[in-house]
Amino acid sequence: MRTGAIVHVEMGETTRLAGRYRLLNPLGAGSVLLAFDEARHRDVAVRRLRVPTELRDAALHEARRATTLRHASIVRVLDVVIEDRAPWLVMEFVSGASLEQAVRARRPLPVPQAARVGVCVLSALATAHEAGIVHGRVDPGNVLLTTTGRAVLTGFGFPSLSMLPSADLWSLAATLHFAIEGRPPGQMPAEGADPLRSLVRAMLHPSGAPPLDVVGETLDRLAVDRPLDAVIAASGPLPPADAAAVGLALLDRLLAIGEFHGGVQPGNVMIDSSGRARLLPLLRAGTLPAYTAPEGAQTQEADLWSLGATLFTAVEGAPPAPGARLARAGALAPVLLRLLSGHPQDRPTPDELRAELLAIRSRRS
Structure with a gap:
């Protein structure tokens, strides 16, 4: 000084x-x-x-x-x-506009860009919190978007008024809400089943935010990958062999979790640039009705039904519904029919399912 x-x-x-x-x-x-x-x-x-x-x-x-x-x-x-x-x-000195200026001058950010903002700010806050420093003023005006696309957090150095680190995480969620909606969350956070809005609502929930590793993993995936439903909307249904590869990745993830997941649906399945699938952790939004097993139980068999409904959407372009036909599923059709059985005991075991999906995946051209 x-x-x-x-x-x-x-x-x-x-x-x-x-x-x-x-x-x-x-x-x-x-x-x-x-x-x-x-x-x-x-x-x-x-x-x-x-x-x-x-x-x-x-x-x-x-x-x-x-x-x-x-x-x-x-x-x-x-x-x-x-x-x-x-x-x-x-x-x-950082050259760029604040998030508040950018959204008000143009429009809310696309989900991948907003997620990249979240990745940057969350990492900055983690470093500050490790040093025992709470920001206390996280808001769209204190997030700068640089000309290179990087987001940086300004406003450090002001009194934090004895706030806890959890206050910074709540404010980050409110800032991301503004980024994708163009308004603060207020009393009615934005609805929507997509992973980013689900994450924001979970972080704003009075009972507390999800664990930091869940927040970080979700933002990381959303920043670089695309949800399966967006891939289908942009490029059409997947070939059966590609859908089988997605199914294998999701099955491995479910087995690694070792318990009921409850959120297997296309919006929670992220596809990277090489076509590899990753299943995001479950947030508070839960599973959409079209991907919820008919028995309504919280079991691994119910997750397998949801996996079947997700793969049905991947190859047919729409979720299963009464009377829906399997017109594109090819060799995957009998596997889907077993997964979507209304009787949990008639669904394949994980080992049976893996063997069947491996055989179908091997037919990739």
């Missing part, structure tokens, strides 16, 4: 902080100023830390701790200076 009087320069009304940060023009709404660090020959952003007198010492302590944070998605606090008894934060 350094102190010194604000020096007025004869050219215009430009001023300097600490004898080195030459103030230039406002950024955004004007609470943050662009400045030039004459010692390091670089642009920086500066902001006066306005807090009640009784919180000044605590605010300075928080600001100095923030200077230790290093992360690709954190706007660094570079310096803390005192001018005329007023504390100022000197921050890394």
Whole structure:
């Protein structure tokens, strides 16, 4: 920390902080100023830390701790200076628009882009929380979208008012809600069975967010992969051999979980660029009716029925319904009929199912 009087320069009304940060023009709404660090020959952003007198010492302590944070998605606090008894934060200058500006000027973000924002901000918060620092001000105005597509979190260095890390995660969910809906969640978070909206609703739920590993895994997958239902909508039904490969990946995942999953449906199945399928963890949304086993039980046999309904959709382009015909399933048809039996005991065992799916997958051209 350094102190010194604000020096007025004869050219215009430009001023300097600490004898080195030459103030230039406002950024955004004007609470943050662009400045030039004459010692390091670089642009920086500066902001006066306005807090009640009784919180000044605590605010300075928080600001100095923030200077230790290093992360690709954190706007660094570079310096803390005192001018005329007023504390100022000197921050890394990042070129880009805030998430709030981007959504209001254009439209809500596509799910993959919003998920990438979530990946960046969640990683930034994890680093801060590991250092014992709570942000306390996560919102669309404090998330910057850079020209390279990276999201960075600014606003560190301000008092967090003794908030818990869970408050940051709730605010992240509200920020992602704004990103995909163009509005805060309010009392009515957006409906929708897609994984990102399901995740946001789960994170906003009063009983608490899902485990961090579930949040991180879901955002990671949504940022780079596409849900199976989106793949079908864009490219049409899958060939039976490709659907069998999806089925094998999902079966392995269900067996690894070793208990009832309850969310096997196309929207929870992510397909990567190589065509490999991954099953997302179950969030609070549950399973859609078209993919819920008729017995309504929470058993692994019920998951197998849902797997059959998912593969039915993969090859036919629509979920199973009374009287629906298997027109495209080919060699997969008898497997689907057994999986979709109304009697759990008539469905194949996992070992039987794996053998049948392997045989069908081997017919890939």
